[in-house]
Amino acid sequence: RSSWLLLAPLLTPPVPVVTAPPCSLCPEGAHRFQWIRNLVPEFGISSSHVKVLSSPAEFYELLKVQIKTAKQRVVMASLYLGTGLLEQELVDCLEETLEKSLQAKESPDLRVSILLDYTRGSRGRKNSRTMLIPLLQRFPEQVRVSLFHTPNLRGLLKLLIPERFNETIGLQHIKVYLFDDNVILSGANLSDLYFTNRQDRYVLLQDSPEIADFFTELVDAIGDVSLQLQQDDTVQMMEGMVHPYQGDKVAYCEIANRRVMEVINSARTRQELLHAKTFHSSQQSNSLLSQQGSQASGGLKPEPDTWIYPLIQMKPFGIQIDEMVTETLLTEAERDARIYLTTGYFNLTQAYMDLILGTRAEYRILLASPEVNGFFGAKGVAGAIPAAYVYIEHQFYSEVCYLHQQERVQLQEYSRAGWTFHAKGLWLYLAGSNLPCLTLIGSPNFGYRSVHRDLEAQVAIVTENKALQQQLHQEQEQLYLCSGVVSSSTFEQPNRYVKLWVKLVTPLIKNFF
Numbered sequence: 001r002s003s004w005l006l007l008a009p010l011l012t013p014p015v016p017v018v019t020a021p022p023c024s025l026c027p028e029g030a031h032r033f034q035w036i037r038n039l040v041p042e043f044g045i046s047s048s049h050v051k052v053l054s055s056p057a058e059f060y061e062l063l064k065v066q067i068k069t070a071k072q073r074v075v076m077a078s079l080y081l082g083t084g085l086l087e088q089e090l091v092d093c094l095e096e097t098l099e100k101s102l103q104a105k106e107s108p109d110l111r112v113s114i115l116l117d118y119t120r121g122s123r124g125r126k127n128s129r130t131m132l133i134p135l136l137q138r139f140p141e142q143v144r145v146s147l148f149h150t151p152n153l154r155g156l157l158k159l160l161i162p163e164r165f166n167e168t169i170g171l172q173h174i175k176v177y178l179f180d181d182n183v184i185l186s187g188a189n190l191s192d193l194y195f196t197n198r199q200d201r202y203v204l205l206q207d208s209p210e211i212a213d214f215f216t217e218l219v220d221a222i223g224d225v226s227l228q229l230q231q232d233d234t235v236q237m238m239e240g241m242v243h244p245y246q247g248d249k250v251a252y253c254e255i256a257n258r259r260v261m262e263v264i265n266s267a268r269t270r271q272e273l274l275h276a277k278t279f280h281s282s283q284q285s286n287s288l289l290s291q292q293g294s295q296a297s298g299g300l301k302p303e304p305d306t307w308i309y310p311l312i313q314m315k316p317f318g319i320q321i322d323e324m325v326t327e328t329l330l331t332e333a334e335r336d337a338r339i340y341l342t343t344g345y346f347n348l349t350q351a352y353m354d355l356i357l358g359t360r361a362e363y364r365i366l367l368a369s370p371e372v373n374g375f376f377g378a379k380g381v382a383g384a385i386p387a388a389y390v391y392i393e394h395q396f397y398s399e400v401c402y403l404h405q406q407e408r409v410q411l412q413e414y415s416r417a418g419w420t421f422h423a424k425g426l427w428l429y430l431a432g433s434n435l436p437c438l439t440l441i442g443s444p445n446f447g448y449r450s451v452h453r454d455l456e457a458q459v460a461i462v463t464e465n466k467a468l469q470q471q472l473h474q475e476q477e478q479l480y481l482c483s484g485v486v487s488s489s490t491f492e493q494p495n496r497y498v499k500l501w502v503k504l505v506t507p508l509i510k511n512f513f
Helices: 034-038 056-069 085-104 128-138 155-160 192-196 209-224 249-292 321-332 350-358 380-402 448-453 466-480 488-492 500-512
Strands: 043-045 050-053 073-077 111-117 143-148 176-179 182-186 202-205 227-229 306-314 338-343 362-368 409-414 425-429 438-442 456-463 483-485
Touching: 034 249, 034 306, 043 209, 050 056, 050 466, 056 085, 056 176, 056 182, 056 192, 056 202, 073 209, 085 128, 085 192, 111 128, 111 209, 128 143, 128 227, 143 209, 176 209, 182 209, 182 438, 209 249, 209 306, 249 306, 306 321, 321 350, 321 438, 321 456, 338 466, 350 380, 362 380, 362 466, 380 409, 380 488, 380 500, 425 466, 448 500, 456 466
Parallel strands: 073 111, 111 143, 338 362, 362 409
Antiparallel strands: 043 306, 050 202, 073 176, 143 227, 176 182, 182 202, 306 456, 338 425, 409 483, 425 438, 438 456
16 A cells, blocks of 8 residues: 555545445345345355465465466466565566476467556556566567556646555555466465565465456456556557546546456356256256266266355446445344454445444454554654554544444454564354354455455355365464454553644545555
């Protein structure tokens, strides 16, 4: 996230708040969350294909292994690619794998597509672009680098706002790392901190071709409406495409909406047909089994016990699926259900706050203590950002106390020496259950930026499998073990002192971080 926030509210009009109508829950089906497939494709898989990772080092090593073994495609979407030695090692892995592909055949199969944010990826003299240009020069037919530029940064605004400030207006924030048919969903960027000591969340979906196809098509769609990096470090739009900040804004957003919704709707149609086909064939197989005995079952694919729903949020393009699903989950959570919600940047939208404070479920909200906030110790204006988060947290805690909700809604602060905290998502435990049956994992932070400004994607993972539920439970416990419960005395500590100017400015700038 950008550390330069104070000027932006003076230079751009506020984005209007649009509240999505909640969808109604549908009782029939294999599980109670099947209503989500009315909005997005539903991918049924075996829980054995899902692996939850726990550490930055594990995430980094997996990225390298997956790049080295990729044969058909590498698709990576991130906010940016860092410029250190660890990031260079990733680029070297890509070069090595592309070289092998080039030598193996006259027409190499491997394609590499990388989607980053234009403003963040162009920051500084040495940046994401300069890291990737050698790949474009060496493998022009196999490598594509797309740089998304928000349509909201244009005209006088673009001329006046300097580097770093411009990142407050809107970003490409999706984090998806895909290798052949294996997909990693995370909130982590491609930067050394995220490979070493910045705690995030990561899940690997193995051997999942339909899910990999969906995210490939999604990244391609965003790539098609993004600036294309050239070998000489210039950028240009694809032929015939409206320019994001020089062309007509309405026309650009309509094209982008159509392109992304085509991906979502076509995948949804495919999965519905596949579901119907699987249902009929399983009925025939059951009939065959009853006649011929268990020998007929040898070649049958196991029934799915886990369902993946991609949730996309791109409010600049009028797409707000993630917001609708999240609000519905919070609204419909029953009494005695427990929701563990975590964000590295605690700055919930008013709608999410109202739902948490006004509904029946128990909430355990994990957020960063000032010392593990990514901006802690920064120079200048950036150094005040952790204090702004403390102020927002204190306001929310005061509201919880005013409503006498301290037992039902509990705040916990992550604290770990030498680490920063960037994990986001939620785990839902149904009433009477000790294990979660649903988790949300991906890029959104549940804040104003995630809902209104940036491009975001996460998945809802719903599972009936106890072993996978146990994996998700352990992930949640491991994160919450490093936390302490927030009380009124928390805000009396010297390191929680918030200067008057920060209190005055925070309401003006909170929609930008």
